[in-house]
Amino acid sequence: MATMKFPIALLLLMTCFRVTSAAVTSSKYDKSHYGFMPSDMTCKTLYTRDVSAKATDCFQHMCCCTQTVADCSGNGENLTFIPSLPSSIRFLNFSTNAVLNVTEDFFANVTGLVSVDLSNTNLLSIHPNAFRRLRKLKVLFLSHNANLTTAALQPVFDIRRLQCVDLRYGTLQALPDNLFKANALPDFQAIFLHANDIEVVNMTLFKSLPSLTTLAWGLNDVYHLTSAPMPELDTLDLFSNRLVKFPETCAEDGVTSLFPKLRILDLMKNKLDSIPTSLCLPSLKDLDLGGNYFPHLYTDMFRPQLFPSLEHVFLEYIGTRVESIKPFAFRHPNLTMISLMYNDIDFTIDNQYSDDAFAGCPKLTVLQMSHNYFTEVTDQRFLRLFGRLSNLETLYMGGAGLQQISLRTFASFPRLKVLELYQNKVGSVPEGAFDHNPELYELQLNENRIPTVTEATFSQKLRDQFTWLDLSGNPFSCDCDLRWFSAWLRNNNTAFSHAWTTYNCSNVDQLPVERFTLPDQACMLDHWKLNIIIAVNVIVIIVIVAFSLLFRFQWLLRLRLYELFRGSSDVRRRIIQSGNFDFDVFVCYSSRDKNWVVSHLLPELEVRLKLKLCLHERDFVLGKHIVDNIVECVEHSKKILLVFSKDFLLSSWCQFELAVCLQHVLDCNDALIAICVDDVVTRDLTSSMKAVMSTMTYIQWEGGVGGLQFWGRVERALQDILPTTGPRSAIGVGQHATQRSHRHRHSSRHIAV
Structure with missing residues (x-):
């Protein structure tokens, strides 16, 4: 917006803002930094005031005054008139009071006003002579007065010195052709008509305003615009309307510009889908086409022949998916700023979004790429896209899914000063990643996935240079590696004072990082x-x-x-038949079980089955070491029979015999025969006994009438060594069993360890 000039000393600016919603972001990015005037900003109000003076009550606690400013706003129906105020008052804020009608003598108590704010006062009418007393009045705020009509506004445009009027948030529709009288407003510069109900605009209406620099129709329903010559127009704001065609900019000869001084053109959020092949905008610097429908950004879309002075291009929130960006789409020798934020462009698709999309922009210093997709963009692809932008000073890439930073990523930008990488997925920052950016003073890496920052992450020069460093919201791992960063965070209030969120330990229950400490001994x-x-x-x-x-x-x-690997029983049988054995069965038992062996086992095996048993109390050689006796007797026996009992597991010699027997079984491809003569608790068994009882079926002695079955099973287990001469009496087996006990039963069990 062009600056309004006033011959007033000590001029200060005060801007009236409308409350709007905005995307939540930690970015400092603001289009107004690049020449754009946001649609929520209206007349610049200039007034004189002693900046050192304190405001005092100047009317019944409803007005507060300094030397030049009176604020009587927000009193509703309690204040319907302007009270007597100091004659030095130049700016009066009378908004949000109940005025309804501005009478002829309404301003009788404040005749020296330069600016008046009557916003949101429910105005219905304005007396034709209401402003006659205000000979210095230049700025008038009348926004949020839905009952004002163009007829009621006629006295406003009779104010000879008027320069700016704010008529936002009303119900104005078509503006009459005679709204502005010829030569009535020689100094009039700006009119703000945001958020009315205007659909058709004929710019010939403003021909009688020779100094007009700003026209703003944002947030209306304008679908038809008729252009007319406006030689002084600097800013044309058509934000959020229904235009389907780019405004005409050339006179009938096709060469002369209708807007030769137009610098700012805001066409955001219309229904445009193309740019004319011929334009006459020799002075245009700032162009906003965001929110329109441009599925393809083609080569030389903003070529100097159309926009010879173009510096800033905004293509944010494109209304349709940007399907492709062709090579040299932004080629322009003067372009310094490009914004493509909030377009969800997936730059991993290199056949749709050319490596040369941003080529041909030698003066580009600002690139806004936030909220697009760079999740799987490699360093090579990143450098092909942006590596030639060696003059880049500001890069915005927040919320872009960026996963990694390498030493090469930003090395092509030696003049980089501001880098915003907030809300990405960066897992670490390599040591020296920004050493190639010696001018960097602002870095935002908040809300990434960075667990630690060390002294080597940033050089001493950068640490001293940072005025804005935001690493908040990362999952910091509070350990020895983070002690240095914790101390830096505590001692540098300047660089870290702009934190978007908090610095907390992810591994210590939300402990603030600056409060985290560890003794030196813990980190030796x-x-x-x-x-x-x-x-x-x-x-x-x-x-x-x-x-x-x-x-x-x-x-x-x-x-x-x-x-698992044991051979068949036939193999063992052949070994037995061909071998030289002294005993048929080696009996491994506890001496405390001698009675059972003598009274039960011997009669069955030696008497009935004619087998020769080896019993250590009877058959061991006197004078020979007991170990040698055990080993030799086991080796010279065809089969091994174990008599398990509670006494067996308590005997160390029995355990030794068992170990020898097990080794023999493994070496000779044989199988053990195990008998339990009483109930043995599994948890009390030795490891070798558990191994036997969990890998093979054993026979449980319980005596009684089941003796036939018990001794039958024993006989079957010894089948391959039984003599083949003569039949054995099955009745004898039963008789023996019956004689031994009528009180016990027997069973066969398999116990798992």
């Missing part, structure tokens, strides 16, 4: 050394546990493997 070992020590200890523990388990269950494992 480097992190990687500590990891090695932990890993070695874990491996040692695993090995010890593994060996312990192997030792504890060695017999179980060996027997399992033996059962």
